[in-house]
Amino acid sequence: MARILLVPGFWLGAWAWDEVAEQLRSFGDEVTALTLPGLDPDDPDRLSATLETQARAIVDAAGESAVLVAHSGGGAAAYMATGLAPERFSRVVYADSAPIPEGHTLIPALGDVPDFPLPQTWKEVEDMGNSLAGLDEPTLARFRERAVSVPAGVAGRPVTLSDSAARLKVPTTVICCSYPSELVQRLRDAGEVPIFRELRDLDAEYLDLPTGHWPMWSKPAELAELIHEAAGR
Template sequence: MARLLLAPGFWLGAWAWDEVADVLRAHGDEVRALTLPGLDPDDENRLDATLSMQAQAIVDAVPADETVVLVSHSGGGACAYMATDLAPERFSHSIYVDTSPLPNGFVINSALDLAVREYPLPDWPQLEAEGNSLDGLGEAMLAAFKERAVSEPTGIAGGPLELSDRTARLSVPTTIICNSFTAEMVVKLRDAGELPMFSELARIDAEYIDLPTGHWPMWSKPKELADLIHTVANR
């Protein structure tokens, strides 16, 4: 069975993967979910965290003599891709959940004022206006999200992604699980070459799989997402 390392998106800790991790473990997979640097509310220095620190934390979570399937969601896709750049040999597969590998120099939220050190969870209308579908999330889940969310360090949300000139990361087998956008739409945007956030996909021989739901499928369709991750990871 697969060894899986789960990286959450913005405002989230390892807890965000709890339901998915339970299903994966029931399938027999070995699972570890991370709380990335900057997202531990008890860390008094968390606002100093950077994307590079997050990427290194992912690499450090993989023993040097092992490989894992790396699963990332949303904003966690940036540091996940950086991790495959730092140590491609430690990742047997990379699965992106409603996110994708991003090109060198990409800024996740270029509208942020870097002088303001933290980026709190926006209200629901703003999140949806920014393209983050809340489909499938009930009131209880939204309440839990709001209660447990940790503000994102602005240095991560508004800082540029830094990749090396090495290309080994491009050879890591890659799967894109498409939720907010259909697989067909993602491929069209990739091929059009007009949006930087999809440009790196043109360099990667990735597969694209649909799981229609909102931007947080680990809560709206946890079993379906876990079953899909398990299938991909254990081919």
């Protein structure tokens, strides 16, 4: 049994992990899915959230020890959390995500607007590099209905990492969905794509799960199995 903390990406709350969490619990794992600060639609102060407040929320939710699973844009706060308290994470699993490097901004063109909503069309979402492969119309409708805009302090501010290099020693697994692991590693080595650059300093394992950018919906059982296996290493 492992204690697993699930962190969703942009526009999503803990609900996005429901199917994966159920499958992990069937394996005997203890699972917590986290709605990050800024992504709770009922929080009147949510737009004041920052990457730093999200990272600290992850540390608090981890307790004494957890396997941290981060999806998509959640990888930024997750990686920051491993720098704040590396001893609290027995492993980090990035699901179609990556450890975001110092100074990188997820949405650099955000400007002075207060938040970053889900784009109005699915074509715009895919044009951002987010494959919708494997998602049916009911899933897309639920996504659209429940999506919450991302505060500017999260989407439009640069990542800041702690001075400690201990985060680099946290065991790391990268589950590659939109891009095959062979391509991710080539982009990592070339150093030209910022979101993969930090992987050069990590001794990570790479697993393939061919699907779109939201594997928790397109292949929840398969994703849960890979997370469970990684957590047991």
